[in-house]
Amino acid sequence: MSYTFDPTVLREYDIRGIIGETLGTDDARAIGRGFGTLLAREGGKKVAVGYDGRVSSPVLEKALIEGLNASGIDVVSVGMGPTPMLYYAEASMNDVQGGIQITGSHNPANYNGFKMVFMGRPFFGADIQKIGRMAAEGDWDDGTGTSETRDILDEYVERLLKGLDGLPADKLQSLRIGWDAGNGAAGPALEMLTNRMPGEHFLLYTEVDGNFPNHHPDPTEEKNLADLKALVAEKKLDFGVAFDGDADRIGAVDGEGRVIWGDQLLMIYAQDLLKMVPGATIIADVKASRALFDTVAQYGGEPLMWKTGHSLIKSKMKETGSPLAGEMSGHVFFKHEYYGYDDALYAGIRLIAASMRLGKSVTQMRGDMPQMLNTPEMRFQVDESRKFAAIEEVKARLAATDAEVNGIDGVRVNTSDGWWLLRASNTQDVLVARAESDTEEGLDRLMAQIDEQLALSGLQRGPQAGH
CATH class of the missing domain: 3.40.120.10 (Alpha-D-Glucose-1,6-Bisphosphate, subunit A, domain 3)
Incomplete structure (x- = not known):
């Protein structure tokens, strides 16, 4: 057979x-x-x-x-x-x-x-x-x-709640949080979880519906956070949390409706974690902001840049004994007091805990972050047979220059005022580009470098490809 x-x-x-x-x-x-x-x-x-x-x-x-x-x-x-x-x-x-x-x-x-x-x-x-x-x-x-x-739903929810152990009851009681399950699989667990938690909780779209009638369940795209932002604004909530379709990726907005991207959430988790586990290795993928790696180092941790992909990051955590890792895409992995896999419901609980232990609101922590200028993740279609070859060509050309290149997953080029990234997706026929700088001029210059490298390989940034 x-x-x-x-x-x-x-x-x-x-x-x-x-x-x-x-x-x-x-x-x-x-x-x-x-x-x-x-x-x-x-x-x-x-x-x-x-x-x-x-x-x-x-x-x-x-x-x-x-x-x-x-x-x-x-x-x-x-x-x-x-x-x-x-x-x-x-x-x-x-x-x-x-x-x-x-x-x-x-x-x-x-x-x-x-x-x-x-x-x-x-x-x-x-x-x-x-x-x-x-x-x-x-x-x-x-x-x-x-x-x-x-x-095991009941047992699972009880395990999630352990993340709030030892936190001041009165402070937890005063919390007001919005949650958006996006009609994905998180719904029933989220209802049970928030019913057992102190504080006031406002829930959107917890009814599981595989046709996703309200919005697509991908919190890394800002348009899918519109309903959560509106809820946070209308009810004057402390912050809001959203989930993807199967709840292994988290999205978040602060009390002013600003998105807290995956690498920015990791900055919050890292500050909290490094107080409890000084010197810990914290892993993030090649798409993450330089501000994250700097923050980890500033608080005495060991920042480690690794390949994008939840399976690759989990394997690297096992190898290094890292207690915390995350990706730009909202996968966050806690080995500290948990099991090391990506769980967005648990990440939501740990966001509450970090805010309590650090004594700062989520909105304040988002506001305190360095104002880096960066592009969203730009994804454009490239033929499957060309995508990895093109990256190798870029690598070869840059090797002949004095550019500072990290080639761990595609090409990440560091400059004095920022960085740019070009990598091939492992899951689709797309190339992914991203750049970050301290200034608008710097960002334009870095984007021009990406476009120049693409042109030399006979490619250009075409229309955006979806996930």
């Missing part, structure tokens, strides 16, 4: 496709067969499975479980919920050796996919390619596994 996946589906960090076109129940079954076989060969016996609020998720879950069972693996189904709830199941259940979440994350409603954890580590890159090879060769073990359901 061999099976062939659509070549576009096996991605760097996860498996993802368009329902009815490139992804369906046969794929889910084959993923279960491959993952189950690999786990069994490593001595594993049981996998936790969860799914998000997309319309296609329940049928994919059924097929995935069939595939796992057919390879002799037992399944604990934790039901519909955020991706971090599945990660929590995998981290906290003693009898489970792996986890799979069915989720389309922040992609359009007709997409879906799979995020995986294997023996306590992220399962990505070469692992995912191996699933493809095993399917093509029919290299699957046969067996008969069992399936059971466990409701």
